[in-house]
Amino acid sequence: MFKAFAQAFRTPDLRRKILFSLLIMALYRLGTFIPTPGVSASNVNACLAQQESTSVLDMFNLFSGGALMQLSIFALGIMPYITASIIIQVLRVAVPRLQDLHLEGQSGQSKLTQYTRYLTIFLAILQSTTMITMAASGQMFPNCPNEVIPNATFATYLFMVVVMTAGTSVIMWFGELITERGVGNGMSLLIFTSIVATMPMQLWDIGMTKGWLTVLAILVIILAVTVAVVYVEQAQRRIPVQYAKRMVGRRTYGGTTTYIPLKINMAGVIPVIFSTSILGLPPLIAQFGDPASGWVQWIGRNFSHQSGWYMLTNAALILAFAFFYTSITFNPDEVSDNMKRYGGFIPGYRAGKPTADYLRYVINRITTVGSIYLVIVAILPSIIMIPLNLGPNQMPFGGTTLLIMVGVGLQTVKEVNSQLQQHHYEGFLK
Incomplete structure (x- = not known):
C-alpha cells in the first residue's frame, strides 16, 4: 500500500489528485469546527463536558466527525446523503420507474443521482429541524443548565436550519469533487476522515x-x-x-x-x-x-x-x-x-x-x-x-x-x- 502511494506521488497527475483530495478533506474538517450562527460555542463546550451517551446521536456524531454535538455548520455531516441513497436503493424494489432508470445505464443513473440529491436536501431540513429543537429544549444535552441557543427566536431557528442544510449541500459537493477530480470515492473518504479524526x-x-x-x-x-x-x-x-x-x-x-x-x-x-x-x-x-x-x-x-x-x-x-x-x-x-x-x-x-x-x-x-x-x-x-x-x-x-x-x-x-x-x-x- 505504501509503495503504491509512493509511486503515486512520483506521478504528477496522481500527485495533483491526491493533494486535491487532501485539500478538500482539510476544508471539510475545518467546517466541523465553525459553529452555526445563533449557537453559543462556549455553552456547547460546557455541556459536552458532562454529556452522556445517547446511542443514535452518537452514531450521527461519529459520521459527522464530532460536528453534530458541537452544532457546527457541518453538523449533519454526510448522514442525510447516506440515508437518501439507501432509501432510493430500497425504493427500486417497490417503484418500477426507479428500477427502469437503474437499467437504463448512464442516463438513468444520472436521474437517480439527481433524485438522491433532492431527497438529501429534504432529509437535511428534517434532521436539522429535529436537532435544533432538541438542542433548544435541552434534550440533546440533558441536565445542562447552559443555553446553547441564547437568542431562541423563530428567525434564529429558521436561519440555523438554512445554514445546516446548506452545509450538507457543500459536503455533498465536496464528495463529488473528490470523486471527479480526486482519487475517487468522495463520500466514503469524507466519512473515513470523520471517523479517523476523532x-x-x-x-x-x-x-x-x-x-x-x-x-x-x-x-x-x-x-x-x-x-x-x-x-x-x-x-x-x-x-x-x-x-x-x-x-x-x-x-x-x-x-x-x-x-x-x-x-x-x-x-x-x-x-x-x-x-x-x-x-x-x-x-x-x-x-x-x-x-x-x-x-x-x-x-x-x-x-x-x-x-x-x-x-x-x-x-x-x-x-x-x-x-x-x-x-x-x-x-x-x-x-x-x-x-x-x-x-x-x-x-x-x-x-x-x-x-x-x-x-x-x-x-x-x-x-x-x-x-x-x-x-x-x-x-x-x-x-x-x-x-x-x-x-x-x-x-x-x-x-x-x-x-x-x-x-x-x-x-x-x-x-x-x-x-x-x-x-x-x-x-x-x-
Missing part, C-alpha cells in the same frame, strides 16, 4: 483515565480485528462462466472462460447502520418521557450496549437486514438473463431458470456466512467494553467504524493502483 483524542482520554496499558490492549484488538476484516472483505466466491463460440462472418467470437466474483459480505456496512439506527430510536424517544415511569426505566436497562437483550436484538436485525439488502443489490434472475443473452452459461447448469436457482442457492449460503461475520464484528466492541471497564461513549471503535475504515482504505488503494496501471500502460505503449 480516534486519537478518544485514545488519549482513555490513556489519561484508564491507563496506557488499556490503550495498548485496544490497539492490539483494533489490529487483530482489522486483519480479520481485510481477510473477509477481500474473500470471494468465484462462479465459473463459459461463453459459447459463435461465427460472425469469418471471425470467431466467444469461447472464453471467466467468473462471477461474489463477495462474502455483499451488503457491506448497511445492515449494521440499519440496526444501530433502529435500536437507537427507543433511548432517544425515552428522553422525552418521565424518568420515573416504568417504560423509560425498562428502555434504560435493556437498550444499553452491554445488555444481553440489546446484543441479541442487534444480531437478529443485522441478520435480517443482510439478507434483505443482498436481495436488493444482487438479482440472480437478472444475472442469468444477461448471461443467456450473450451466450454464457455456468458449467453443469442450463441457461435460464436453473442458472438463476443455482446463483440464488450460492448467494444464500454466502450471505449466511457474511451476516454472521457482520454480527461478530458489530457486537465485539460491546463485549470488549466489559473486561476493559469502558463506558459506551469511551470505546474508540465499533463494528461500523472498522468496516468503514477498512473498506474505504481498501477501495482507495485499488483506485490508486488502477490509475498507476493506466499510467504504466500509457508509458509502455508510447
Whole structure:
C-alpha cells in the first residue's frame, strides 16, 4: 500500500489528485469546527463536558466527525446523503420507474443521482429541524443548565436550519469533487476522515483515565480485528462462466472462460447502520418521557450496549437486514438473463431458470456466512467494553467504524493502483 502511494506521488497527475483530495478533506474538517450562527460555542463546550451517551446521536456524531454535538455548520455531516441513497436503493424494489432508470445505464443513473440529491436536501431540513429543537429544549444535552441557543427566536431557528442544510449541500459537493477530480470515492473518504479524526483524542482520554496499558490492549484488538476484516472483505466466491463460440462472418467470437466474483459480505456496512439506527430510536424517544415511569426505566436497562437483550436484538436485525439488502443489490434472475443473452452459461447448469436457482442457492449460503461475520464484528466492541471497564461513549471503535475504515482504505488503494496501471500502460505503449 505504501509503495503504491509512493509511486503515486512520483506521478504528477496522481500527485495533483491526491493533494486535491487532501485539500478538500482539510476544508471539510475545518467546517466541523465553525459553529452555526445563533449557537453559543462556549455553552456547547460546557455541556459536552458532562454529556452522556445517547446511542443514535452518537452514531450521527461519529459520521459527522464530532460536528453534530458541537452544532457546527457541518453538523449533519454526510448522514442525510447516506440515508437518501439507501432509501432510493430500497425504493427500486417497490417503484418500477426507479428500477427502469437503474437499467437504463448512464442516463438513468444520472436521474437517480439527481433524485438522491433532492431527497438529501429534504432529509437535511428534517434532521436539522429535529436537532435544533432538541438542542433548544435541552434534550440533546440533558441536565445542562447552559443555553446553547441564547437568542431562541423563530428567525434564529429558521436561519440555523438554512445554514445546516446548506452545509450538507457543500459536503455533498465536496464528495463529488473528490470523486471527479480526486482519487475517487468522495463520500466514503469524507466519512473515513470523520471517523479517523476523532480516534486519537478518544485514545488519549482513555490513556489519561484508564491507563496506557488499556490503550495498548485496544490497539492490539483494533489490529487483530482489522486483519480479520481485510481477510473477509477481500474473500470471494468465484462462479465459473463459459461463453459459447459463435461465427460472425469469418471471425470467431466467444469461447472464453471467466467468473462471477461474489463477495462474502455483499451488503457491506448497511445492515449494521440499519440496526444501530433502529435500536437507537427507543433511548432517544425515552428522553422525552418521565424518568420515573416504568417504560423509560425498562428502555434504560435493556437498550444499553452491554445488555444481553440489546446484543441479541442487534444480531437478529443485522441478520435480517443482510439478507434483505443482498436481495436488493444482487438479482440472480437478472444475472442469468444477461448471461443467456450473450451466450454464457455456468458449467453443469442450463441457461435460464436453473442458472438463476443455482446463483440464488450460492448467494444464500454466502450471505449466511457474511451476516454472521457482520454480527461478530458489530457486537465485539460491546463485549470488549466489559473486561476493559469502558463506558459506551469511551470505546474508540465499533463494528461500523472498522468496516468503514477498512473498506474505504481498501477501495482507495485499488483506485490508486488502477490509475498507476493506466499510467504504466500509457508509458509502455508510447
